[in-house]
Amino acid sequence: xxxxxxxxxxxxxxxxxxxxxxxxxxxxxxxxxxxxxxxxxxxxxxxxxxxxxxxxxxxxxxxxxxxxxxxxxxxxxxxxxxxxxxxxxxxxxxxxxxxxxxxxxxxxxxxxxxxxxxxxxxxxxxxxxxxxxxxxxxxxxxxxxxxxxxxxxxxxxxxxxxxxxxxxxxxxxxxxxxxxxxxxxxxxxxxxxxxxxxxxxxxxxxxxxxxxxxxxxxxxxxxxxxxxxxxxxxxxxxxxxxxxxxxxxxxxxxxxxxxxxxxxxxxxxxxxxxxxxxxxxxxxxxxxxxxxxxxxxxxxxxxxxxxxxxxxxxxxxxxxxxxxxxxxxxxxxxxxxxxxx
Amino acid sequence: xxxxxxxxxxxxxxxxxxxxxxxxxxxxxxxxxxxxxxxxxxxxxxxxxxxxxxxxxxxxxxxxxxxxxxxxxxxxxxxxxxxxxxxxxxxxxxxxxxxxxxxxxxxxxxxxxxxxxxxxxxxxxxxxxxxxxxxxxxxxxxxxxxxxxxxxxxxxxxxxxxxxxxxxxxxxxxxxxxxxxxxxxxxxxxxxxxxxxxxxxxxxxxxxxxxxxxxxxxxxxxxxxxxxxxxxxxxxxxxxxxxxxxxxxxxxxxxxxxxxxxxxxxxxxxxxxxxxxxxxxxxxxxxxxxxxxxxxxxxxxxxxxxxxxxxxxxxxxxxxxxxxxxxxxxxxxxxxxxxxx
DNA sequence: TTGAAAGCGCTAACAC
DNA sequence: GTGTTAGCGCTTTCAA
Numbered sequence: 001x002x003x004x005x006x007x008x009x010x011x012x013x014x015x016x017x018x019x020x021x022x023x024x025x026x027x028x029x030x031x032x033x034x035x036x037x038x039x040x041x042x043x044x045x046x047x048x049x050x051x052x053x054x055x056x057x058x059x060x061x062x063x064x065x066x067x068x069x070x071x072x073x074x075x076x077x078x079x080x081x082x083x084x085x086x087x088x089x090x091x092x093x094x095x096x097x098x099x100x101x102x103x104x105x106x107x108x109x110x111x112x113x114x115x116x117x118x119x120x121x122x123x124x125x126x127x128x129x130x131x132x133x134x135x136x137x138x139x140x141x142x143x144x145x146x147x148x149x150x151x152x153x154x155x156x157x158x159x160x161x162x163x164x165x166x167x168x169x170x171x172x173x174x175x176x177x178x179x180x181x182x183x184x185x186x187x188x189x190x191x192x193x194x195x196x197x198x199x200x201x202x203x204x205x206x207x208x209x210x211x212x213x214x215x216x217x218x219x220x221x222x223x224x225x226x227x228x229x230x231x232x233x234x235x236x237x238x239x240x241x242x243x244x245x246x247x248x249x250x251x252x253x254x255x256x257x258x259x260x261x262x263x264x265x266x267x268x269x270x271x272x273x274x275x276x277x278x279x280x281x282x283x284x285x286x287x288x289x290x291x292x293x294x295x296x297x298x299x300x301x302x303x304x305x306x307x308x309x310x311x312x313x314x315x316x317x318x319x320x321x322x323x324x325x326x327x328x329x330x331x332x333x334x335x336x337x338x339x340x341x
Numbered sequence: 342x343x344x345x346x347x348x349x350x351x352x353x354x355x356x357x358x359x360x361x362x363x364x365x366x367x368x369x370x371x372x373x374x375x376x377x378x379x380x381x382x383x384x385x386x387x388x389x390x391x392x393x394x395x396x397x398x399x400x401x402x403x404x405x406x407x408x409x410x411x412x413x414x415x416x417x418x419x420x421x422x423x424x425x426x427x428x429x430x431x432x433x434x435x436x437x438x439x440x441x442x443x444x445x446x447x448x449x450x451x452x453x454x455x456x457x458x459x460x461x462x463x464x465x466x467x468x469x470x471x472x473x474x475x476x477x478x479x480x481x482x483x484x485x486x487x488x489x490x491x492x493x494x495x496x497x498x499x500x501x502x503x504x505x506x507x508x509x510x511x512x513x514x515x516x517x518x519x520x521x522x523x524x525x526x527x528x529x530x531x532x533x534x535x536x537x538x539x540x541x542x543x544x545x546x547x548x549x550x551x552x553x554x555x556x557x558x559x560x561x562x563x564x565x566x567x568x569x570x571x572x573x574x575x576x577x578x579x580x581x582x583x584x585x586x587x588x589x590x591x592x593x594x595x596x597x598x599x600x601x602x603x604x605x606x607x608x609x610x611x612x613x614x615x616x617x618x619x620x621x622x623x624x625x626x627x628x629x630x631x632x633x634x635x636x637x638x639x640x641x642x643x644x645x646x647x648x649x650x651x652x653x654x655x656x657x658x659x660x661x662x663x664x665x666x667x668x669x670x671x672x673x674x675x676x677x678x679x680x681x682x
Numbered sequence: 683t684t685g686a687a688a689g690c691g692c693t694a695a696c697a698c
Numbered sequence: 699g700t701g702t703t704a705g706c707g708c709t710t711t712c713a714a
Contacts (some may be wrong), residue, residue: 001458003707014685019709029683046458050400051707054391055690061439069425071639075622080421083440084410091442096460098402098439099424101432117342117387119437255626281416285596287628298412344691355701360693370699392691396706 002043010039022047053120062090062308063121064099065112065139067128076252076280078297082127082149085301093309095122113139123157123308125149130192147308149300150195157311159319161304165195168293168325169202170209172247172275175291175327177210180336181245181273185218185236187229187257189249196221199249199277218243222253229256237264237272244272244336251276251283251292258286258332269334279328288331299323343384351380363388394461403431403649404462405440406453406480408469417593417621419638423468423490426642434650436463453480464498464649466490471533488649490641491536498652500660502645506536509634509666510543511550513588513616516632516668518551521677522586522614526559526577528570528598530590537562540590540618559584563594570597571604578605578613585613585677592617592624592633599627599673610675620669629672640664 004022008015013032021028021036028036039045053059064086068079090097100115112135116124123145129136131151139146140153148160176184186203189196200219207214220236222229229248237243237260248254254276258268266272268288276283279294303321310316345363349356354373362369362377369377380386394400405427409420431438441456453476457465464486470477472492480487481494489501517525527544530537545555561577563570570589578584578601589595595617599609607613609629617624620635644662651657 005707015708016685016687016710017683020684023709027683032683046455048395048461048707049459050391050395050461051690052709053690054389054395054692054707055709057690059391064440069428071425071429075418077416077418077421080418084412087410087440087442088412094442096439096442096456098437099405099428101428101435101437114387115437118390120389120391282623282626285623285627346691356692357694357702358700361700364693368699373699389691392706393693394706395691395708396693398706 002045003048004045006043007036007039007045010043011036057120058122059120060094061096061098061119061121062086062305063116063119063124064097065102065115065124065126065129066099067130075282076250076278078278078280078295079128081297082301082304085298085303086125086305087301088298089302089305089309093305095305095309111135111138113142113144116142116144122312123147125304125308126151127304131194132192145308145311147304147311149304150193152194154319159307159311159316159321161300161307161321161323162195163295163300163323163325165198165325166202166205168277168295169199169247170206171325171327172277172293173203173206173210175329175333176245176247176273176275177206177212179245179273179333182212182336183215183218183240183242184212184245184247185220185233185240185243187220187222187233187236187246187248187253189224189253190221193224196249203247222248222250222256224250224253226252226256226259229253230259231256233257233260234263237261237266245274245333246272247275247277249277251278251280251290254290254292254332255282255286258290269332273333273336275333283328284330291330291333292328294326294328296323296325343386344389345386347384348377348380348386351384352377398461399463400461401435402437402439402460402462403427403646404457404460404465405438406443406456406465406467406470407440408471416623417591417619419619419621419636420469422638423642423645426639426644427466427646428642429639430643430646430650434646436646436650452476454483454485457483457485463653464488466645466649467492468645472535473533486649486652488645488652490645491534493535495660500648500652500657500662502641502648502662502664503536504636504641504664504666506539506666507543507546509618509636510540510588511547512666512668513618513634514544514547514551516670516674517586517588517614517616518547518553520586520614520674523553523677524556524559524581524583525553525586525588526561526574526581526584528561528563528574528577528587528589528594530565530594531562534565537590544588563589563591563597565591565594567593567597567600570594571600572597574598574601575604578602578607586615586674587613588616590618592619592621592631595631595633595673596623596627599631610673614674614677616674624669625671632671632674633669635667635669637664637666 004018008018021033127149145157220232261272276290276292279292283290345359349359362374468490486498561573602613617633620633624631
C-alpha cells in the first residue's frame with residue numbers, strides 16, 4: 001500500500017508538499033498539486049487514518065455502547081432504529097462508528113472507559129445501559145464526551161436525548177379518559193429505568209389533571225417482558241375486575257396484557273382498552289392493532305449523533321434534546337360504555 | 342493521557358522494557374514487571390491502539406458494510422440479528438466492529454475499498470449489498486479479506502455464509518404438496534438477489550421431485566416489498582383462481598399476499614395456504630400466524646465473523662458456510678380438500 | 683512555494 | 699534482563 005513517501009519520491013518533491021497538496025492547502029503551486037494528485041491516483045494511494053489520527057489526536061470516530069445486543073434478539077427494533085439514526089448522521093458528517101464488543105464472558109473484561117480510550121474515539125453514545133451501571137458512572141466521570149439515550153445526565157461534555165415520557169403517558173391517559181375510562185391500570189417496566197419513572201409520573205399527573213384518583217394498587221411492573229406482564233396483568237385483572245383500561249410502558253408488555261385479557265375471557269377493546277408505548281412494527285400488525293404512543297427512535301439516534309458532534313466541535317450548547325412523541329390511535333381502545341360490576 | 346514513556350520515566354527504565362512488561366513478555370524480571378504494572382495503574386495508562394496498529398499493521402477491527410440501514414426502517418430485524426451475531430463473536434475474540442458510514446448523499450463519496458483501506462480494517466463483512474454493485478466488485482478484487490452474507494463469492498481471502506435456500510424452498514413445497522396442494526404459486530423477490538435465484542431453483546426442484554409441473558406463469562416478483570407483493574399477488578389470484586397455495590420468498594411479501602387474498606375474499610388458510618420465508622418476529626404475531634422457513638440469522642452473523650477471523654488468522658480453510666434453516670408450521674397452511682374451479 | 687526535521691505512541695530488531 | 703535505535707505514516711512548526 002503506497003504512502004505519501006512513495007508519492008513524494010515519484011513526484012520529486014518532499015513529503016510535506018505531498019501532505020499539503022493532498023489536504024487541499026493553498027500554498028502549493030497548482031501544477032505540483034495536480035501532479036501529486038495524479039500520482040496519488042495512479043499509485044492507488046489511501047491515506048492512513050491511523051497515522052493521521054495519531055498525530056491529529058482525533059479519529060473522527062464515535063463509539064457506540066449498547067446493551068441488549070444478544071441472541072435473545074429483541075422483538076422490538078428500537079436499538080436498530082437508534083443505530084440507524086446515528087449511522088445516518090455520521091454518514092453526513094464523515095464520522096465512522098465503532099461498535100464495541102463488550103463480552104460479558106471474556107475474562108479481564110475492559111471497562112467502557114478503557115475501550116473508548118484505547119480506540120481513541122472522539123466521543124461515545126450510550127444506549128440501553130442502566131443509569132446505575134458502574135461502568136457508565138465511570139465514563140461519565142471521565143473526560144470522554146458522551147451522549148446518553150434515555151438516561152438523564154448533563155455536563156460540560158455530557159448530554160442526553162430522550163422523548164417527553166411524562167407527556168407521552170399523559171397523552172395516553174387523556175385519550176383513555178376521554179373515552180370514558182375511569183379505572184385505569186398501568187403496567188410499568190421497572191423502577192430503575194428513567195423512562196419508567198417518567199411514564200409513571202405522567203400516568204399520575206394525567207389522572208390528577210382530569211380529577212381522577214390515582215390508585216397505586218393498579219400499577220404493576222412487567223419488567224419490559226411480555227410473559228411477565230401477562231402474568232402480572234392476569235393477577236391484576238383478577239383482583240380488580242373494575243379495570244376497564246390498561247396503559248402499558250411498552251408495546252411488548254401490552255401484548256402480554258392482551259394475552260392476559262384473553263385468558264380472562266375479556267375482549268379487547270370491548271371489555272378492556274389497552275394502550276402501549278413505542279409503536280414497534282408489531283404494534284400495527286397484531287390484531288387488533290395496538291393503540292400506542294409512538295416514539296421517533298430513528299430521530300433519537302440522529303439527534304444523539306448530532307448532539308455528540310455538537311459537543312465535539314463545540315457548536316452545540318443545549319445538552320438536552322427532546323424528541324417528539326405521538327399518540328397513534330388504533331383498535332385496542334374504545335369508548336367505555338358499559339358499567340362494569 | 343499517559344504513555345509508556347511516562348511510565349518508563351516513573352519506573353526508571355526504558356520504554357522498551359515497559360512495552361515488553363505490559364505485553365506480558367517473559368524476558369522481563371518479575372519485579373520490574375510488577376512495578377511497571379503498578380505504575381501503569383496509578384497513571385491510569387491506556388495503550389494507544391492507533392499507535393500500536395500503526396506499527397503492527399493490524400487493527401483487530403473488522404469493517405461492516407451494510408445496506409438497508411435507513412430511515413424507512415425495515416420491519417424485519419434480519420440486519421440487526423446478523424449484526425448481533427457478529428458482535429457476539431467479536432466480543433469473544435476481541436475484535437471491534439467499525440460500521441462504515443456510507444452516505445449516499447455526500448459528494449465525493451468514497452468506495453467501500455477506500456473506506457476499508459483508510460481505517461485499515463483487517464477484514465470486512467458485507468451484507469445486503471447486491472452482487473453486481475460495482476463497489477462490491479472492487480472490494481472483491483482488492484486484497485481485503487472479505488466475507489459476504491448471502492452473496493456467493495470465493496477466493497483466497499473471500500468467503501461467504503448463507504443458508505441452503507434451495508433446500509429451504511423445497512421444504513416449503515414438500516410441506517404444501519403433502520397437504521394436497523397442486524397449483525402452487527410463488528412470489529419471489531427480484532432476479533438480482535442470489536437468494537431469490539436459489540429459492541426459485543428450490544421451488545422448481547421441489548415440484549419436479551414430486552412430479553408436479555412447474556408453471557412459470559405462477560411466479561411473480563414482489564421485490565421484497567409488502568405493497569408490491571400485494572398487488573402482484575392480487576393480479577395473480579385474479580388470473581389464476583386455481584391457485585390454492587403461495588410460497589413467498591420473504592415473510593413481508595407473505596403479508597402482502599395475505600392482504601391480497603383478503604381482498605379477493607379468500608380465507609387463509611381455508612381457501613389459500615401461504616408459506617413465508619425468514620421467520621421474522623412479526624410472523625408469529627400476525628393472524629393467522631405465518632408458516633415459514635426460519636433462518637437463523639444470528640448464527641449467520643456469528644458464522645460470518647468466525648469465517649472472517651478464520652481467514653485473517655489463517656485457521657479456517659472452508660470458504661463457504663451453510664447455516665441451517667427450518668420449516669415452522671403455523672396456521673397459514675392447511676390441507677387442500679376442496680376442488681377449486 | 684517548498685523542504686528539513688521533529689514528533690504522535692508504539693513495537694521490534696539488535697546490541698550489551 | 700534491559701537499553702538503543704530505527705521505524706510505522708502522517709502533520710506541522712520553522713527555515714529557506
